[in-house]
Amino acid sequence: MLQGYRTHSHVALPQNTPDRMTLSILTWLMLLHCCCFSSTFGSSSEQYANQSICHKRRFQELSCSSLNLSSVPNYLESGLKKLDLSNNFIQTLNKESTASLGSLQELDLSFNRLDLLTRSAWRNLVQLQSLNLTGNNLDRNRKRNSAALQSLKSLKVLELSQNNLNSDTAALYLKNMSSLEHLGLARNKLTTLSSELFHQSPTWRASALKTTSLWKSTREPLRV
Ligand SMILES: *[C@@H]1O[C@H](CO)[C@@H](O)[C@H](O)[C@H]1NC(C)=O
Numbered sequence: 456m457l458q459g460y461r462t463h464s465h466v467a468l469p470q471n472t473p474d475r476m477t478l479s480i481l482t483w484l485m486l487l488h489c490c491c492f493s494s495t496f497g498s499s500s501e502q503y504a505n506q507s508i509c510h511k512r513r514f515q516e517l518s519c520s521s522l523n524l525s526s527v528p529n530y531l532e533s534g535l536k537k538l539d540l541s542n543n544f545i546q547t548l549n550k551e552s553t554a555s556l557g558s559l560q561e562l563d564l565s566f567n568r569l570d571l572l573t574r575s576a577w578r579n580l581v582q583l584q585s586l587n588l589t590g591n592n593l594d595r596n597r598k599r600n601s602a603a604l605q606s607l608k609s610l611k612v613l614e615l616s617q618n619n620l621n622s623d624t625a626a627l628y629l630k631n632m633s634s635l636e637h638l639g640l641a642r643n644k645l646t647t648l649s650s651e652l653f654h655q656s657p658t659w660r661a662s663a664l665k666t667t668s669l670w671k672s673t674r675e676p677l678r679v
Pocket residue numbers: 503504505506507530
């Protein structure tokens with residue numbers, strides 16, 4: 456329902472195609488319609504959300520979980536170490552929304568609608584050590600997502616469970632992730648895990664293979 460307005464870009468034109476003039480007017484009308492529709496779209500609380508709707512847990516820890524957010528709140532304070540954005544409807548993060556998050560160490564984005572990780576946004580997270588992406592749609596936009604993940608140089612904990620990932624996509628995402636100590640891949644569509652994947656770092660190989668969530672996904676390849 457939240458993404459319903461997107462379908463408007465696929466409106467079919469009548470079969471008896473009108474002349475160019477009418478066509479361009481039609482196009483403008485459609486554009487206008489889309490703009491108006493999306494700007495009034497959503498409840499006001501999510502459209503203009505800023506940090507005031509979140510809960511301060513501790514010093515440098517903020518929870519914005521389960522607030523029906525469709526984007527990261529504006530004006531997040533700088534210096535945050537932990538940010539919980541789980542259980543919302545966030546589809547992507549832009550670079551403005553992460554600009555103040557250079558100190559962030561833990562980010563929970565589990566159960567959102569993420570399908571696109573853009574490098575420009577993610578490379579702001581220079582100190583990120585733990586990233587929870589459980590329950591998103593990261594089977595899409597593989598190349599761009601991979602590039603974004605590669606930019607997280609300090610990452611130790613990565614949860615990619617329940618993203619409908621196949622073996623190839625998982626391999627792509629985990630390429631060069633030699634700093635990882637914990638990896639969650641449960642409930643994806645993995646059938647094989649390439650030994651190449653574990654070739655790069657012996658310490659990671661050892662610790663990753665111990666994680667129960669990884670084993671679960673290989674034993675139960677068809678459970679999504
Ligand atoms: C944050 O939102 C509240 C209401 O939702 C508003 O009163 C306040 O001015 C906003 N703060 C900033 C910095 O925009």
